[in-house]
Amino acid sequence: MNTAEATPQTAPSATRHSSSEGADAIPTVTPEDARYPDMIRGHGNNRHVASPEAIRLPSTTEHVVQIVREAVRDGKRIALRSGGHCFENLVFNDESEIIVDMRMMDKVGFDADRGAFLVEPGATLLKIYEQLHMGWGVTLPGGGCYATGAGGHFSGGGYGILSRRHGVLSDHLYAVEVVTVDERGEVRVVVATRDPEDPDHDLAWAVAGGGGGNFGVVTRFWMRSRDAEGAPGDLLPKAPATVFSTFAAWSWDEISEEAFANFMSAYADWSKAHGGLDSPYLDLGHWIFLQHAEKGTFNVVAQMDSTVPNARQLVEDFIAFAIDALGVQPRMNSISEKPFLKATAQTMTAGETITSPSLRTSHKSTYMKEAFPAHQIETIYHYLTKTENPNPYSFMVINSVRGMISALPDDATAATHRDALWLVYFESYWHNEEDDRRNVEWLRAFYRELYADTGGVPVPNGVTDGCYINYPDNDLSDPSFNTSGLSSQELYYKDNYPRLQRVKKAYDPTDFFRHPQSIELPE
Structure with missing residues (x-):
C-alpha cells in the first residue's frame, strides 16, 4: 500500500478549511491578511515574533510536499510550527521566510493497516489525551501543557506525570512520515519505522528525541508501545481509571x-x-x-x-x-x-x-x-x-x-x-x-x-x-x-550527537531544514 495515502480510522477531527482558490488550494496568510498578526508569534513565548512572507497551512502530506517543493525552487527559508509552544526563536525569527503551520493537520486515530495509533503533528496534547482515552482507553506519557503540539513535543522526547511508569513519550514512537529534501533538491516522502531491518530505521531513531525541524517535515507519527500486540486498546499504555x-x-x-x-x-x-x-x-x-x-x-x-x-x-x-x-x-x-x-x-x-x-x-x-x-x-x-x-x-x-x-x-x-x-x-x-x-x-x-x-x-x-x-x-x-x-x-x-549528524547528512544533506539550534551537518 502507499502509506502516504493510508486512511486511518480517526476520532472526530477539526474541519478542513481551504481558501477560495479551490478545494485543493493551500490556505496562505500574507502580511495584508487580518490573520497575520496572530500567526507570527507562538503560544509559549511572545518575546519572539517573525515577519515571514507567508504562512502556509497544509492539511495533507501532499500539501506539505507542494510547499517544500516551492520553497526549494524559490530558495526560501522555511520554519515549522505545530502548536507554537516553542520557548525560543527556533520558529519565529528574522530568517523565517515561509512558516509552515501544521495546525490543520490534527488527526488522532487508529491506523488498522499499520496496527498503530496515528497522530498528526498539529494535534495538541489535550486533544490527543482526550481522543485516545475516550476512543480506546489508552494514553501517552507526555507533557502537561494543553496547547503543546505533537510535532515538536513528540520529536523532542516528551516527559510527563506518567513517565516513571511508561517512559518518555517518544519511546512509544513506532513509525514516522517525513517530507525530506535530497542533495539534488528533490522532495520525497519517507516512512521510517523503529524496525531494525527497516533501511530508514535511523530516521525513526533520530526523530524519537532528536528535536523538531532537523531532518524534514514530520507529517504523521504512528504510536505503539514496544513489544505491544493485540487489539488497539493493548497497544499503548492503559489510562488509569x-x-x-x-x-x-x-x-x-x-x-x-x-x-x-x-x-x-x-x-x-x-x-x-x-x-x-x-x-x-x-x-x-x-x-x-x-x-x-x-x-x-x-x-x-x-x-x-x-x-x-x-x-x-x-x-x-x-x-x-x-x-x-x-x-x-x-x-x-x-x-x-x-x-x-x-x-x-x-x-x-x-x-x-x-x-x-x-x-x-x-x-x-x-x-x-x-x-x-x-x-x-x-x-x-x-x-x-x-x-x-x-x-x-x-x-x-x-x-x-x-x-x-x-x-x-x-x-x-x-x-x-x-x-x-x-x-x-x-x-x-x-x-x-x-x-x-x-x-x-x-x-x-x-x-x-x-x-x-x-x-x-x-x-x-x-x-x-x-x-x-x-x-x-x-x-x-x-x-x-x-x-x-x-x-x-x-x-x-x-x-548521540554524532549519529544524529549522520542522519542529518543522509536525509537533509543540503541543510535545508534548520533553525538557530538545529543539528549541524558533520564536517
Missing part, C-alpha cells in the same frame, strides 16, 4: 536554609531509593514546585494511579516524608481522587498566568544525576528567597524521572538522558515587553551562578547531565554565557 491528585504547600517564611538543604538531600536519597522498577512508587509522578518567595510557596505536587495496591497510603507516606524532611507542617495539604482525564485536564489548564497566550517567558533546564552539591543548594535558596524577583511567576521545578525511562539504554533512541535522577526546569513568566530585560537577566544570573564551576552550564559529568531539547535555550549557543567548550547540541544530545 482514577488517580489521587496531591498538593501540599509550605510558606517560605517557615523554611530555613538549613531545613531546605536537609530536604534537598533527603529528597535525593528518596529519589534514588525509589527510582527502580521494583519501587512501590513507580506509579507516583511528582514535582517539587519552588516558586519565588516574594509571592510564592514551596509546593509538592503528585499524582498516582488509585488502583495501585495501597495507593492512598503510599501518597500519604510520601507527603509525610516531605513534612519530616522540612521539619514543618504545610499550610495546605490535600489528596483527592479524580477520574484520570478530569485530573489531566485540570492540571493542563490550571492557572491563567502560566497558560495565557499573551505570555513572555524565559526557560532553562538541567538534568541532574546526583543531588545538588552544598554550594548549589545555597545558590538556589538565595535566588528563591533573598534576591529581588522581577515577578511572582518565577519557578524552579524538579521533575521526577527514572523508572521506565531508565529501562532503555542511552542510545535506544535519540532521547539520551536515561539515568538522570531529576529533570529540572527554571522558568519565568510575565506579560509586558518593558519587563523583558530584568526577567531574563534574573534567570540568567541564577543559572550562571548555579553552574559557575562548569562554564555556566550543566555539562555532562557525575553530577549534571546536560539539557532538555524541548526547553531550548539560546544562551547555550552563546559563548558569553556558555564557556564550557561544549556546544548546545552536545548538551542536548551528548554521545
Whole structure:
C-alpha cells in the first residue's frame, strides 16, 4: 500500500478549511491578511515574533510536499510550527521566510493497516489525551501543557506525570512520515519505522528525541508501545481509571536554609531509593514546585494511579516524608481522587498566568544525576528567597524521572538522558515587553551562578547531565554565557550527537531544514 495515502480510522477531527482558490488550494496568510498578526508569534513565548512572507497551512502530506517543493525552487527559508509552544526563536525569527503551520493537520486515530495509533503533528496534547482515552482507553506519557503540539513535543522526547511508569513519550514512537529534501533538491516522502531491518530505521531513531525541524517535515507519527500486540486498546499504555491528585504547600517564611538543604538531600536519597522498577512508587509522578518567595510557596505536587495496591497510603507516606524532611507542617495539604482525564485536564489548564497566550517567558533546564552539591543548594535558596524577583511567576521545578525511562539504554533512541535522577526546569513568566530585560537577566544570573564551576552550564559529568531539547535555550549557543567548550547540541544530545549528524547528512544533506539550534551537518 502507499502509506502516504493510508486512511486511518480517526476520532472526530477539526474541519478542513481551504481558501477560495479551490478545494485543493493551500490556505496562505500574507502580511495584508487580518490573520497575520496572530500567526507570527507562538503560544509559549511572545518575546519572539517573525515577519515571514507567508504562512502556509497544509492539511495533507501532499500539501506539505507542494510547499517544500516551492520553497526549494524559490530558495526560501522555511520554519515549522505545530502548536507554537516553542520557548525560543527556533520558529519565529528574522530568517523565517515561509512558516509552515501544521495546525490543520490534527488527526488522532487508529491506523488498522499499520496496527498503530496515528497522530498528526498539529494535534495538541489535550486533544490527543482526550481522543485516545475516550476512543480506546489508552494514553501517552507526555507533557502537561494543553496547547503543546505533537510535532515538536513528540520529536523532542516528551516527559510527563506518567513517565516513571511508561517512559518518555517518544519511546512509544513506532513509525514516522517525513517530507525530506535530497542533495539534488528533490522532495520525497519517507516512512521510517523503529524496525531494525527497516533501511530508514535511523530516521525513526533520530526523530524519537532528536528535536523538531532537523531532518524534514514530520507529517504523521504512528504510536505503539514496544513489544505491544493485540487489539488497539493493548497497544499503548492503559489510562488509569482514577488517580489521587496531591498538593501540599509550605510558606517560605517557615523554611530555613538549613531545613531546605536537609530536604534537598533527603529528597535525593528518596529519589534514588525509589527510582527502580521494583519501587512501590513507580506509579507516583511528582514535582517539587519552588516558586519565588516574594509571592510564592514551596509546593509538592503528585499524582498516582488509585488502583495501585495501597495507593492512598503510599501518597500519604510520601507527603509525610516531605513534612519530616522540612521539619514543618504545610499550610495546605490535600489528596483527592479524580477520574484520570478530569485530573489531566485540570492540571493542563490550571492557572491563567502560566497558560495565557499573551505570555513572555524565559526557560532553562538541567538534568541532574546526583543531588545538588552544598554550594548549589545555597545558590538556589538565595535566588528563591533573598534576591529581588522581577515577578511572582518565577519557578524552579524538579521533575521526577527514572523508572521506565531508565529501562532503555542511552542510545535506544535519540532521547539520551536515561539515568538522570531529576529533570529540572527554571522558568519565568510575565506579560509586558518593558519587563523583558530584568526577567531574563534574573534567570540568567541564577543559572550562571548555579553552574559557575562548569562554564555556566550543566555539562555532562557525575553530577549534571546536560539539557532538555524541548526547553531550548539560546544562551547555550552563546559563548558569553556558555564557556564550557561544549556546544548546545552536545548538551542536548551528548554521545548521540554524532549519529544524529549522520542522519542529518543522509536525509537533509543540503541543510535545508534548520533553525538557530538545529543539528549541524558533520564536517
